[in-house]
Amino acid sequence: MDAGSLFSLVLCAAIVGWIAYAAARRHESLTEGYRTHAIGAGAALIVFVAGLAGLWKFLTGLELDTSIIPIDVWVDEAVDWLLLKVGEPLDQLNRWVVHKIGFFERFLHQSIAWPLLTLLFTGIAWHASRNLLVTVGVAFAFLLIWSMALWKPTMQTLSLMSVSILVTVVVGLPLGILMSQSDRARSFMLPILDMMQTMPSFVYLIPVVMLLGLGNFAGVIATMIYAAPPLIRLTDLGIRLVDKEVMEAATSFGASRRQKLFNVQIPLALPNIMAGLNQSIMMALAMVVIASMIGVRGLGQEVLFGLQRQEPGTGFIAGLSIVLLAIVLDRITQSYGRRMETHRTVGH
Amino acid sequence: MGQIQISNVFKIFGPRPHSVMEQVRRGVSKDDLLNDTGHTIGVQDVTLTVEPGQCTVVMGLSGSGKSTLIRHINRLIEPTAGEIVVEGQNILELRGRELEDFRRQKLSMVFQRFGLFPHKTVINNVAYGLDIKGGSKAEKRANREKARHWIGQVGLTGYEDQFPSQLSGGMQQRVGLARALATDADTLLMDEAFSALDPLIRREMQDQLIELQENLQKTIMFITHDLDEALRLGDKIAIMKDGAIEQIGTGEEILQQPQTEYVRRFVEDVNRGRVLTAGTVRIECKIVRTDTAPGEALRQLGEDDLRVTYVVDANGRLVGAVTAASLRTGERNNVQSVDSLAEDVPTATEDMVLEEILPMTVGEDIPVAVLGEEGELKGILPKDTIIKALAEEAQLTGPADR
Numbered sequence: 001m002d003a004g005s006l007f008s009l010v011l012c013a014a015i016v017g018w019i020a021y022a023a024a025r026r027h028e029s030l031t032e033g034y035r036t037h038a039i040g041a042g043a044a045l046i047v048f049v050a051g052l053a054g055l056w057k058f059l060t061g062l063e064l065d066t067s068i069i070p071i072d073v074w075v076d077e078a079v080d081w082l083l084l085k086v087g088e089p090l091d092q093l094n095r096w097v098v099h100k101i102g103f104f105e106r107f108l109h110q111s112i113a114w115p116l117l118t119l120l121f122t123g124i125a126w127h128a129s130r131n132l133l134v135t136v137g138v139a140f141a142f143l144l145i146w147s148m149a150l151w152k153p154t155m156q157t158l159s160l161m162s163v164s165i166l167v168t169v170v171v172g173l174p175l176g177i178l179m180s181q182s183d184r185a186r187s188f189m190l191p192i193l194d195m196m197q198t199m200p201s202f203v204y205l206i207p208v209v210m211l212l213g214l215g216n217f218a219g220v221i222a223t224m225i226y227a228a229p230p231l232i233r234l235t236d237l238g239i240r241l242v243d244k245e246v247m248e249a250a251t252s253f254g255a256s257r258r259q260k261l262f263n264v265q266i267p268l269a270l271p272n273i274m275a276g277l278n279q280s281i282m283m284a285l286a287m288v289v290i291a292s293m294i295g296v297r298g299l300g301q302e303v304l305f306g307l308q309r310q311e312p313g314t315g316f317i318a319g320l321s322i323v324l325l326a327i328v329l330d331r332i333t334q335s336y337g338r339r340m341e342t343h344r345t346v347g348h
Numbered sequence: 349m350g351q352i353q354i355s356n357v358f359k360i361f362g363p364r365p366h367s368v369m370e371q372v373r374r375g376v377s378k379d380d381l382l383n384d385t386g387h388t389i390g391v392q393d394v395t396l397t398v399e400p401g402q403c404t405v406v407m408g409l410s411g412s413g414k415s416t417l418i419r420h421i422n423r424l425i426e427p428t429a430g431e432i433v434v435e436g437q438n439i440l441e442l443r444g445r446e447l448e449d450f451r452r453q454k455l456s457m458v459f460q461r462f463g464l465f466p467h468k469t470v471i472n473n474v475a476y477g478l479d480i481k482g483g484s485k486a487e488k489r490a491n492r493e494k495a496r497h498w499i500g501q502v503g504l505t506g507y508e509d510q511f512p513s514q515l516s517g518g519m520q521q522r523v524g525l526a527r528a529l530a531t532d533a534d535t536l537l538m539d540e541a542f543s544a545l546d547p548l549i550r551r552e553m554q555d556q557l558i559e560l561q562e563n564l565q566k567t568i569m570f571i572t573h574d575l576d577e578a579l580r581l582g583d584k585i586a587i588m589k590d591g592a593i594e595q596i597g598t599g600e601e602i603l604q605q606p607q608t609e610y611v612r613r614f615v616e617d618v619n620r621g622r623v624l625t626a627g628t629v630r631i632e633c634k635i636v637r638t639d640t641a642p643g644e645a646l647r648q649l650g651e652d653d654l655r656v657t658y659v660v661d662a663n664g665r666l667v668g669a670v671t672a673a674s675l676r677t678g679e680r681n682n683v684q685s686v687d688s689l690a691e692d693v694p695t696a697t698e699d700m701v702l703e704e705i706l707p708m709t710v711g712e713d714i715p716v717a718v719l720g721e722e723g724e725l726k727g728i729l730p731k732d733t734i735i736k737a738l739a740e741e742a743q744l745t746g747p748a749d750r
Contacts, residue, residue, distance in 0.1 A: 243461075249457070252456070268466065
């Protein structure tokens, strides 16, 4: 047994012992379980001393650049294994998604598309907000983007965004619902969500690119990983915040779990779910520049060009377009979210 | 039809309720249990029968476990120990679909803060208990009709397509009531149903419930912290404290014969005039038949001018009253029988409460006569008897039958 594995073994044992000890303490305060307490404490002590001795021995004989727990190797192996197992079907999915995005893009690039699309978004903005200022603002934003000759990259970004958000909703909504229904699922998901949100995006770009290659599909997946957490969290929160008495009412009339979920919980959580979607869209837009580094075309690429060629103007107008796109999508989704709040709260 | 039998039900909250059942059965105090083991007692050894067609009120202050208790009956809360039988069925054995079906068919519930679905219109709220059973489009349409009927019954016609947030509190609770009544369940669980309403609206809702109950004869379990409400609505009242039942009885039993100090303190402030009925407070009186001669009546009555005797016919029905003074006048004038001397007296029925009777005595020397259903004389209520009863000095009198 080498130093590294022995150390990690002792470390694990110490952690387990400590958890047992803590559990025993908690237990004792509740049911007079002194025996459990003593056993737990004893086990913890033995493991702790052994751990300290081991720690001392191995820390003194260790080179600083020796990897004791080779997580990097494990990750490499896992990605290699994945590549071997799911490489082929993933490749097909990749082609399918790229084809879809391409189709969407080609349509948006037609010269007829821009007035149509501007009209469409202006209409949606009016429908959502019933606010003249917001509606005019949306039309103005599209006109400005077009007049800066950034229509094409903007549409590339918009189509990637749409697919990403679609994937985010398809993945995030069920996960959020699952979390709300089971405390176990929730405690399992929370650290994963924390990791998705705090892990620097370059880190998961590496395996994503290895698995999916450069291009739009990799961009979609990377965007989804970054953008899904708010939607998942707010779906869970929204469902959990549904008034207890309303839920009791549904239960008392004999509603099944499914009936409660679809007739009561999800409809009442919609304002929160919309807020989550809004946040996810904003996060997805924040990924545009990073996604351009793995070969996604669009506004992010323009920013990248500006950086590489030292053209601040190119970078600025691309950045401005991203901001405009963000504002348009934000105002529209927020307005829908606000409209949903009517009749979803009861007051006297 | 809807009898509920709750037997020795315990509910303990905490991480391992069953582990402390032994201590609770031994009678450990609530505080000791909390300090030693971190468990709290919600319901302690409650045995209660809710009679079919009656309104049983469970009354207690907040924290007395009454809302916990009512949630056991549709198993929104699971008991730690005990048995609950509804219509001959032990409901603690029900699992999954069986439990859902039981809730759909047998019970419905009205909530303190109404528990309406804010995203559904009034009519869809009322139809909820029906829609949830599933069914064809035709059935769904029938559900709408039924919902419309009950919306009418609670006086909300015209508000079908409004949302709950557009209604006042009282109207929202009418929706809650209509929703509960629409399912045709025999048993109605009402958890502080009127407590969140203004006093005037509360009174109105109580009247409405009493009126509806006269026709519907539902089995009602009603939870409240308001003793006046309990006394108005309850055929039977159970008073709870610290999760246990202190006393069960009719309103008058609880007022007149409180069994514990807690109950006595509780009923101290009650407006007794609203609860005590003529039937319980009445006293016996002198009576004479219509064909009695005034002289004979006078002899029976004694000499005091102020004394009164009541005239009844052969069936015991009240004809009127005569004072000693008018008897003497009659005797002097050779009147044949007391029949023609009888004057009208104020009358009350046995179920009238003292508050209603008191105004009748103003400016009236002759005590109010208490009559049975057929108009037969059951007894009388002199002013001082009424005042004594109101001042909590009266002992419960036995029936003053002739």
